[in-house]
Amino acid sequence: xxxxxxxxxxxxxxxxxxxxxxxxxxxxxxxxxxxxxxxxxxxxxxxxxxxxxxxxxxxxxxxxxxxxxxxxxxxxxxxxxxxxxxxxxxxxxxxxxxxxxxxxxxxxxxxxxxxxxxxxxxxxxxxxxxxxxxxxxxxxxxxxxxxxxxxxxxxxxxxxxxxxxxxxxxxxxxxxxxxxxxxxxxxxxxxxxxxxxxxxxxxxxxxxxxxxxxxxxxxxxxxxxxxxxxxxxxxxxxxxxxxxxxxxxxxxxxxxxxxxxxxxxxxxxxxxxxxxxxxxxxxxxxxxxxxxxxxxxxxxxxxxxxxxxxxxxxxxxxxxxxxxxxxxxxxxxxxxxxxxxxxxxxxxxxxxxxxxxxxxxxxxxxxxxxxxxxxxxxxxxxxxxxxxxxxxxxxxxxxxxxxxxxxxxxxxxxxxxxxxxxxxxxxxxxxxxxxxxxxxxxxxxxxxxxxxxxxxxxxxxxxxxxxxxxxxxxxxxxxxxxxxxxxxxxxxxxxxxxxxxxxxxxxxxxxxxxxxxxxxxxxxxxxxxxxxxxxxxxxxxxxxxxxxxxxxxxxxxxxxxxxxxxxxxxxxxxxxxxxxxxxxxxxxxxxxxxxxxxxxxxxxxxxxxxxx
Amino acid sequence: xxxxxxxxxxxxxxxxxxxxxxxxxxxxxxxxxxxxxxxxxxxxxxxxxxxxxxxxxxxxxxxxxxxxxxxxxxxxxxxxxxxxxxxxxxxxxxxxxxxxxxxxxxxxxxxxxxxxxxxxxxxxxxxxxxxxxxxxxxxxxxxxxxxxxxxxxxxxxxxxxxxxxxxxxxxxxxxxxxxxxxxxxxxxxxxxxxxx
Numbered sequence: 124x125x126x127x128x129x130x131x132x133x134x135x136x137x138x139x140x141x142x143x144x145x146x147x148x149x150x151x152x153x154x155x156x157x158x159x160x161x162x163x164x165x166x167x168x169x170x171x172x173x174x175x176x177x178x179x180x181x182x183x184x185x186x187x188x189x190x191x192x193x194x195x196x197x198x199x200x201x202x203x204x205x206x207x208x209x210x211x212x213x214x215x216x217x218x219x220x221x222x223x224x225x226x227x228x229x230x231x232x233x234x235x236x237x238x239x240x241x242x243x244x245x246x247x248x249x250x251x252x253x254x255x256x257x258x259x260x261x262x263x264x265x266x267x268x269x270x271x272x273x274x275x276x277x278x279x280x281x282x283x284x285x286x287x288x289x290x291x292x293x294x295x296x297x298x299x300x301x302x303x304x305x306x307x308x309x310x311x312x313x314x315x316x317x318x319x320x321x322x323x324x325x326x327x328x329x330x331x332x333x334x335x336x337x338x339x340x341x342x343x344x345x346x347x348x349x350x351x352x353x354x355x356x357x358x359x360x361x362x363x364x365x366x367x368x369x370x371x372x373x374x375x376x377x378x379x380x381x382x383x384x385x386x387x388x389x390x391x392x393x394x395x396x397x398x399x400x401x402x403x404x405x406x407x408x409x410x411x412x413x414x415x416x417x418x419x420x421x422x423x424x425x426x427x428x429x430x431x432x433x434x435x436x437x438x439x440x441x442x443x444x445x446x447x448x449x450x451x452x453x454x455x456x457x458x459x460x461x462x463x464x465x466x467x468x469x470x471x472x473x474x475x476x477x478x479x480x481x482x483x484x485x486x487x488x489x490x491x492x493x494x495x496x497x498x499x500x501x502x503x504x505x506x507x508x509x510x511x512x513x514x515x516x517x518x519x520x521x522x523x524x525x526x527x528x529x530x531x532x533x534x535x536x537x538x539x540x541x542x543x544x545x546x547x548x549x550x551x552x553x554x555x556x557x558x559x560x561x562x563x564x565x566x567x568x569x570x571x572x573x574x575x576x577x578x579x580x581x582x583x584x585x586x587x588x589x590x591x592x593x594x595x596x597x598x599x600x601x602x603x604x605x606x607x608x609x610x611x612x613x614x615x616x617x618x619x620x621x622x623x624x625x626x627x628x629x630x631x632x633x634x635x636x637x638x639x640x641x642x643x644x645x646x647x648x649x650x651x652x653x654x655x656x657x658x659x660x661x662x663x664x665x666x667x668x669x670x671x672x673x674x675x676x677x678x679x680x681x682x683x684x685x686x687x688x689x690x691x692x693x694x695x696x697x698x699x700x701x702x703x704x705x706x707x708x709x710x711x712x713x714x715x716x717x718x719x720x721x722x723x724x725x726x727x728x729x730x731x732x733x734x735x
Numbered sequence: 736x737x738x739x740x741x742x743x744x745x746x747x748x749x750x751x752x753x754x755x756x757x758x759x760x761x762x763x764x765x766x767x768x769x770x771x772x773x774x775x776x777x778x779x780x781x782x783x784x785x786x787x788x789x790x791x792x793x794x795x796x797x798x799x800x801x802x803x804x805x806x807x808x809x810x811x812x813x814x815x816x817x818x819x820x821x822x823x824x825x826x827x828x829x830x831x832x833x834x835x836x837x838x839x840x841x842x843x844x845x846x847x848x849x850x851x852x853x854x855x856x857x858x859x860x861x862x863x864x865x866x867x868x869x870x871x872x873x874x875x876x877x878x879x880x881x882x883x884x885x886x887x888x889x890x891x892x893x894x895x896x897x898x899x900x901x902x903x904x905x906x907x908x909x910x911x912x913x914x915x916x917x918x919x920x921x922x923x924x925x926x927x928x929x930x931x
Contacts, residue, residue, distance in 0.1 A: 136763075244774055267794070296774070300796075303771070372795075375796070457797050476823075481818060482815055486836045488746065488781060491781045491837055701840060702840035703842040
């Protein structure tokens with residue numbers, strides 16, 4: 124039976140993840156092409172498209188966000204209704220093509236999903252990509268429920284096709300990862316492909332063209348402002364004299380606070396679901412109808428500043444409130460923060476609902492490299508050989524978890540691909556030895572360019588490619604290094620060693636991390652050399668090996684003898700399958716994957732057949 | 736109906752998100768307004784997994800400290816950690832069988848005594864129940880079924896506007912046919928434990 128996201132008919136209601144609702148919305152618009160680079164919290168959008176492929180659209184995991192954006196832009200030029208998805212920091216990678224494609228416009232229609240992460244649940248920063256809507260000149264939709272995620276995606280794609288302007292669908296983690304009922308509409312046939320009309324005076328932005336096109340963009344945005352003025356997601360509720368303007372998921376928190384506190388009749392609320400271009404007439408009329416206004420938006424005070432400017436331009440004198448002690452620039456909002464912030468404006472006492480203090484000092488559960496993860500074996504080898512003498516340049520992926528003691532294999536990190544290039548700069552200026560770590564997908568994403576630069580400029584770095592054969596952290600998406608059998612007919616496997624050699628690296632070695640002795644020997648040899656050296660550590664991600672490659676090892680480790688040496692393995696290797704009980708160190712057979720690294724470290728660990 | 740906020744907490748790999756989605760679907764099939772949320776960036780790798788189910792017309796998928804009418808703890812240490820979310824007069828249903836964090840396994844940290852956890856829960860909840868979910872799950876057929884034992888107990892507690900039969904029909908409708916019988920057994924065990 125076909126999945127309801129594909130086959131569900133009008134009137135049906137299904138519980139969908141926000142990200143699944145985005146997929147359904149795109150299908151209801153007649154999507155033709157989807158490109159992406161995966162990244163939490165966006166990943167379930169491309170993964171759902173990949174899983175449900177039914178021939179009605181083209182889908183690809185691109186190798187990075189810039190490439191995804193360029194493929195998508197080309198597809199939309201070629202006439203396809205196109206969606207490109209990424210996490211917020213991915214838009215930085217894709218910003219170059221983005222800021223010019225809004226000048227040329229794209230006849231097929233293109234929507235960019237930017238999945239922001241206030242609170243840094245799984246990101247290295249909490250940048251506010253509504254800035255990009257303003258910087259690039261993109262209309263912006265900000266859903267707050269699963270239903271809106273579906274409906275706004277469809278509307279954004281329609282708007283993009285109608286106006287030929289790229290449109291941003293901006294979500295936050297809470298929206299991507301909420302579940303709610305979604306009422307379906309008709310899923311039409313895929314959109315017609317718009318015939319490309321050759322027009323270099325529009326599509327080749329040499330300076331003379333770019334100057335003209337910038338003007339065209341500004342004209343388009345003015346026209347789209349009318350859409351925002353009349354959007355069903357930009358609505359006023361209530362008649363109170365205290366005005367509240369809210370956007371994004373904060374709209375949901377606000378609705379719950381007003382209902383719970385019984386404040387609904389004291390306030391007027393303007394919700395901005397389509398938040399760019401600003402509906403200035405709508406906002407202006409609202410400002411004139413209230414005595415004061417409070418702006419509720421997560422992260423940067425963008426609307427707040429824009430509304431202050433409007434108040435000034437309109438010659439009004441009402442106070443504008445926004446960021447305060449409760450509603451800060453950092454992190455996520457919640458109902459409590461909004462209730463406390465509103466209380467003082469509504470002559471109420473701010474009340475914290477907190478009634479239980481938590482226990483302090485409870486044992487924490489930091490996310491950890493899995494039992495049987497080959498990265499642990501690599502980090503252990505490196506730490507044994509280099510200790511604190513080398514500096515560890517890390518990158519983005521599961522292997523960043525090597526930051527934790529006892530492995531301590533991460534000293535600095537900026538972004539995808541920075542391990543190689545920042546490692547080079549660090550080594551050049553400090554004269555210290557640098558060991559850089561990068562995963563396979565991240566290597567293809569943006570490690571390759573840094574490696575070319577390292578060779579070209581004669582840098583001194585030892586790069587370890589932690590090749591686990593998949594994009595592990597974000598959920599095992601395809602990348603060019605994935606096994607050819609798994610890729611199937613649609614994609615071509617690329618060999619990392621050939622690429623490394625092709626980049627001009629001559630000191631290249633391959634290791635199998637679970638062969639500890641050989642791995643250590645290779646590291647030792649490379650340690651004695653200088654220049655650009657690459658070690659490729661090959662071993663499939665253990666979760667991936669079990670699920671996709673169906674590999675299972677029949678034996679598990681056990682502790683045959685206790686003692687100081689056994690304790691040392693526990694403390695220095697720290698596999699999550701180890702635990703301590705009254706009798707000493709033990710191995711949890713249900714967690715042990717049979718990698719057998721512990722027994723290479725100490726003879727006190729031995730292998731045996733699993734008990735039933 | 737009365738609006739209900741349920742805060743659920745457990746450990747990555749336990750399958751708590753599957754349980755969360757099943758509960759949300761059960762509620763939707765009962766004609767209730769439902770929104771549910773989850774935070775699981777690094778869930779697979781042994782971290783804490785928090786999720787929510789909000790019934791009866793809430794719009795927000797997030798629960799703040801002091802707002803949860805029910806705390807559903809899939810692991811006892813996480814129940815204890817999640818207590819600040821409990822509202823005044825709220826209820827707790829918790830598993831009693833620990834999954835020790837890595838610091839405890841290595842002997843660096845100490846897992847709180849179960850008596851301490853139950854005392855703390857009793858001290859701040861109107862009603863509370865404790866079940867050995869892992870054992871009951873294994874009795875039903877697998878460790879993962881322990882989550883459904885807990886959901887069965889929740890549905891039998893009288894805290895929700897629907898009972899275990901609603902959960903049973905959702906299990907039949909949404910789970911793989913090969914898993915249905917085991918999970919129905921798990922519901923039965925959870926319900927029986929609560930009654931007994």
